[in-house]
Each structure stands twice: as structure tokens, then as C-alpha cells.
Amino acid sequence: MPVEDLLSDRLDPAIVVSGEAIPERFRHDWSGQKPVRPLALIRPRSTEEVSATLALCHEAGIGVVPQGGLTGLAGGAHPVEGCVALSLERLNRIEEVDPAMATMTAGAGVVLQTAQAAAEEAGLFLALDLGARGSCTVGGVLSTNAGGNRVIRYGMAREHVLGLEVVLADGTVVTSLNKMLKDNAGYDSKQLFIGSEGTLGVITRAVLRLQPRPTFSTSALCGCRDFAAALSLLKAARACLGPSLTSFEVMWPSFYHFMGDSLPSLPQPLRGRHGLYVLIEVSGFDAERDAERLETLLGERLEAGEVEDAVLAASGKDVAALWAIRESVSEYSKVLGPVAAFDVGLPSHVTGSVVERLEAAMAERWPDAIALSYGHVGDSNLHFVAHVPSAGAVQPSAEISALVYGTVRAAGGTISAEHGIGTLKRDYLPYSRSSAELDLMRRMKTALDPRGILNPGKVLG
Template identity: 50%
Template sequence: MNVRYDTIPSLQAFLDALPEAVRSTRIDPVPPRNHNDWSALMPEAPAALFCPRTTEDIAVLLRAANTHRISVVPQGGLTGLCGGARPVSSGIALSLEKMVGIEEIDPASATITVLAGTPLEVVQNAAAEAGLYFPLDLGARGSCTIGGNASTNAGGNRVIRYGLMRDLVLGLEAVLSNGTVIDATTKLIKNNTGYDLRQLFLGSEGTLGIITRLVLRLQPAPGCTHAALCGMGDYASVLRLLDGARRKLGPTLSAFEVMWPDYWQIACDVPGVRSPLTQQHVFRVLIEAQGTNEAIDSARFTTFLEEMFDDGVLEDAVLSQSLSDIKTFWGVRDACSEFKVTLGPHLAYDVGLPTRQADEFAKACAAAITQAVPGGKSVFYGHVADGNLHLLAWLPGAKYQPAKAFDTAVYSTVREFGGSVSAEHGIGTTKKPYLEHSRTAQEIALMRLIKTALDPNGILNPGKVIDL
């Protein structure tokens, strides 16, 4: 429902308090795309939308919003799945889409300094043009923004080698709820000077401050990439393959993607997806290594696979011969992005578990889903080597999916296994009721204390992650 800003007296006073230069960054009417992110929640129109161009614009907006107690929901590329960027009708949405640009690439420090609204793919391409590499990679790379990646502590496909977003950020600039600008844009790797303030904002989903600028760590561009799709008969073999990869491939191991049989079948039914493995297997694993020397690393990768065959770990494997092959392999793994077309409405989950228990969890969770929703279906896949498992749940033929029943089944099983209700998507609105499944009462109390200290009036992204 649209809420006219002039029906909220404090909002009118807020608008009147803004200088003309900042008031001019308002977009009216609010485009429908700014009513929601990619979550399954119902859209909500904010009372007003601003697209500031500078950090100072944001500081002025937050200063006035804090004075007049106006809620502010920051928005990036709106690709989040947990409702973290969904606005509230009585407040404003603050989109960083105009704060785009690469400010500096420093080869000596191996860093890139970027504005928070810059799309991830733009950052990747800028690094590549400089002969360097920014390793974070997501399916939404062309739409998601680097500030959104930081605020949700995004993970992606290559966490096993390069870490989460919080491992890729050396410094940042952020604006607090009262308009104070925190400039912590250091390029230093070793910076042991008290509290690490950047970590307050990384993963906090805009509830403690709005990230406006980032100093990101770059890596040498990979000299070569090798991949294989492997088939095996049980999860014990998957674990043996992972152990062998860690020992034999060392730091070149960049991805280890596990696909359960039901996922594989549905993925290969997606138009345009080709199955490189023709035999039936219980598990398929996409393994990737990024090296520096084609001759040396190719031989190492091939020898590793041969040893896995000799040890009885692998039933079958297809080794990439070109970049086109690697793209085909990843096409099966990334086919989940098209499941809305092939499956229809469904719910997506992103959980963290001890790697050894992933298959045991999948079996228990599938049973819990079937019990909670008779006729309910589920498929499992994920990075696994970093403890991240994805799953989809749906009731075939149902126009409206029983989200509450599915959520309870999935997150209760996660709690039983001592896992995390969110491995890389954040908490937002949808996972907030289940935060206590993964965090102790003492941890939640400390989170609330930090929120109170940095945002005492509760104006920043209210209702997300944690309440005052």
C-alpha cells in the first residue's frame, strides 16, 4: 500500500529540514522495484525514496532522519533473499545506486577503492583490467552492489580459498545514524590498533550504519583454471575427495560444490543445461582449482584425479579441456537460478553445518519437511567444503507455499545439528524469528547492546536482524 508522505507529520518536517541539494536527490514517485528485494515478502512502498550522490548527502539525510525519528532502509542492488532491503511504509528508502565508481586501484597494496553502489561485476572487471582479481563471485554479480555484499557478508562460490566478504575488506567508510562519518578506509593488512571497527558494519545489514566506500583486497589473476565433474557412490567418498583435494591441491583449490541426486536431476532438466556425466551416481561434485602455471598445475590436477580413481573414491569424472567446459560444468551447478521456471513457486534456504554432517542433515531435513508438509519436496546442494548447504522446498501445485511450516521444519533441524540458520544470505526479516536457533541469549543481548549504542533511536533498517 502506498503511504503519502504528507500523512506522516514528522516526515514532512524531515523533508522541510533538508537543504535543497539533498532534497533534489528524492525520486518521486517511488519506482515499484524499490518496494522490495528478491525475498518472497509482500512489497511495501516507502513514504519517500532518496538516491544520494555523496557520503555527505547521506550524512545530512541521516542527521535529519535521526532528529525527526524517521526510519531509513538502505538499498543496494535489491538482490537479497531475506527482506533486508524491504522498506517500511512510514519511513524512507535510501538507495545507493548513484554512488557508483572505482576511485583507485593500487597495485602495490593490491587494493581497489570503490563506492558502495558499484555493481560487483564492475569491480571484478576493473580488477581484471589491472591484471588483478577480485574473488567474490555470485550469480547476481551484474545486479548486486559491493556495499550490499559487505553489509550482508556475502560468500559465494570460492569462500573455501578466499574467504567471506569480511575477509576481503581492508577498510571502509560508513555513516552512523546521527550523521557521523566513520572514515576507516585503510589499506593496511596489519593494523592492530584497538577495536576492528569495520567488522561492526560488515554483516550488520545496515542496522548499525550505512557503508558508503570500501577498500577491497585484490589477488593475483589466476594463470589457469582446471575443473572436473565427479561422480561417487556415497557421502564418505565425498569427504575423502575433499580431504584429498586439500592435501594434493593445497591453496589452488578454489571451489568444491556438492550436488545431491534430486538436485542433479532437476538441474539437468533446465533448458540449455547439459549433463557432462551420463552415468547414475549418488553424488556429483564440481571441483575447481585456480593455479599460476598451466603445465605444472594441469599435471597436478590430473594426477590428483587419477589417485582418487586408484583409491576407489571416484566412480567417474569428466575433466575440463577448455574454459567452455568449465562454463558447462558450472551451468549445472548454477541451474538453480532457473528453478522458478521449472519448479514453479518454491522457498530457498541457506544454512551452515559442520561439513561431516551435511548428508545426515539433508536426510533428516527432508524427512522433517515431508512430515511438516505432506507432499512437500526438497533438494539439496551447496559449497559444503565451507560448511554451506543450500536447499529448496516446495509443495508441487500450490500457488501459495506453506512458508511457516517449511521454515519451522528446516530451522528446527538446523538447531538440532548445531548449525547456522544463515551461512551467507544474512538475517533480514525472514530469518529474525530463528536467530535464537543459532545464537545464545548472551550473544543476542550483546548484539542489542551494540545496536542501542550506535542507533539509540532505532532508525536504521528497523525490524531487521535484531530489535532494540
């Protein structure tokens, strides 16, 4: 019996789509790879239907690619030939916001921005945040252990998770929707699935940890002398602002000037041009004192000459204007076209020299190359984006990847800071993990997915 018929016969036909009826958006993610039509698209409406799907696929040896909001950049949700796509988008119910426990219980298909709004409505704050908030889903964010804009204060995605419900490869449902901060009863199994990109199990529900909602937030944009000055500013910001420091974003001139010049509508509030640009966000519960601390910080750094110019937001509109260039990354397709995008982790003190080497190497190898550098340097995360106009639609991604990952390895960094491994970084995983670590990963994969049906070819290959 053909796979499509088997799925329709054994599962509710209402959740199975096959052939040309599979919508185009389920045939690719944001990694830029060639679209692939899966054998079938399964869109379960409940954990029970996820379980039935995996049990059937496990029995039949059919590979399954879990999909969330399809916003991943490493190919983790990209369909695989001969496999079915399992979309969790219908598991989109927020079951509960518990003010006493400061938790939210949500389905894997809940869009992050929707979860943020539900927390705010309850007078609480879901601190997990990233640029794709309007389309990424809770399940996808957790399966990649996403980072985002507030990691320096609140940590990566795993820091926001208290409990999970996961369906294993054979359809077994493991429900551990813990809501307590302290629960040391045996192994913390949820950590196996956070960041595993659906290769060990499929997340269906999660208990998210919420925070008190800050009553005050503002931002400042600084033009710094150079990278050393930006690092000095970071050290001073941590000492002066303490836990009210929620973001410290660094933009090299390559990124700041290119995006500003390419999109004339973007505000550029600083005078002149500078060696580096830093965006600082402060949030807390004492508007007067927090604003005073930020003003004091900027004044001291201006006097020291490390900050050459600074603008402090006076309203929510000003905050949006200061963040506009940093959040203009969504316009890459408009101003650049196809790009090779990298998300790497580096010790903060070497990040400046790594950027210099990467941008110089790109210019030497491809004289017309456009290389843009920016990132969450406060949490050791660099984003590097490259485009070679003369290469046209087919970019030399493999060569650029070898250059970037080789440079990162030599500097003691990691090939992935917050976007996962997927397929695009899979061959470079040994650059960041020892043979013993890779062997342990394979043992876990074999134990939880002995037939290798979960997201075949991803992470470990």
C-alpha cells in the same frame, strides 16, 4: 509537515522520490515478501548526502532501510511500512585501483561484476564472487558478509575488506579507508558494520583487498558414490591441491537431476546417475603442474571407487558447461515458481545426514514436495530449497522454516551461513546465538543507533 514534504524541503529534491513515483523495484528485494511502498525513496549521490539524510531522519525519528542491489534473500533490504528507503546505487564510482598496494577503493553502489572487471583490467583479481555478481553491489555484499563460490580459498566478504567509510545513524561520517594489511591501532571498527545489514551504520565506501590474478583455472565434475565418498574427496583435494583449490561444490541428486531434467538445454556430461555430484575448481600460476595434480587426484579417487565418473574441462567453454547446472539456481522462478530457500551452516561431517532427514521429512509432510539440496560443503554451507506444488502461490514457508531450522539446530549448525538474518530468520536467531551474545548485539545496537532508525525490525527486531 508530511514526511515527504519534510524530506524534499530539507534535502535536495533531486534525490527524493515519493508516492506512486517510487519505482516498483525499490518496493521489495529477492526475499519473496509482499511489496511495500516506502514513505519515500532517497537516492543520494555522495557520502555528504547520505549524511544529511540520516541526520534528518535521526532528528525526526524516521526509520531508514538501506538498499544495495536488492538481491538479498533474507529480507534485509525489504522496505518497512512507515520508513524511507535509502538506495546507495548512485555511489557507483571506482575511485582507485592501487597496483602497489593491491587495493581497490569503491563506492557502495558499485556492482560486484564491475569491480571484478576493473581489478582484472589492472592485472589483479577480486576474489569475492557470487551468483548475483551482475546485480549485487559492494555495499550490499559487505553489509551481509556474503560468501559465494571461492570461500574455501579466499574467505567470506570480511576477508576482502581493509577499510570502510560508514555513516552513523545521526549522520556522523566515520572515514577509515585503510589500505594496509597491518593496522593494529585500536579497535577494528569496520568489523562492526560488515555483516550488520545496515542496522549499525550505512557503508558508503570500501577499500577492497585484491589478489594476484591467477593465470590458470579449470574445473572438473565428479559423480561420487555417496556423501562419505565426497567427504573423502574433499580431504584428498585439500591435501593434493593445496591453495589452488578454489571451489568445492556439492550437488545432491535431488538438485542435479531435477534441474537437469527441467532444463533440457543444460549439459549433463557424466555417464549414468550417481549418489552425489561434486564440482571442483582449481586456479593458480602453473598450468601444467596444477592440471597434473587435479588429474592425479581424480585418477586416485576413481581407482579407489569413491569417484564413479569424472569429466575434466579442456577449455573455457567446457568450464562454463560444467558449472551450468550449479548456476541454474537463477531459473527457479521458471521451473518451480515460489520457493522457500535456506542458507545454513553445518559441520561438514553431519551435512549428509541432515540432507537425508530434511528431504525425507518434506516428503512425509507434503508428499508432492520438491526439495533440492546443494552447497559449498568445503566451507560448511548447505543450500536447501523447497516448493510444494499443491500449495500454489502461497507456500507453507513458516512450517518449512520451523522444520529446517529445528533440524539444523539439533545438528549443531547455524541458521545463516552467508545470506544474513533480515526479517525471515530473525525469530530463529536464538537457535544460533546465546542469550549473552544476543544481549551484546542489543547493546551495540543501542549504542550506535539509540533511536532505532536504522533498518528497523531487521536482525534483532
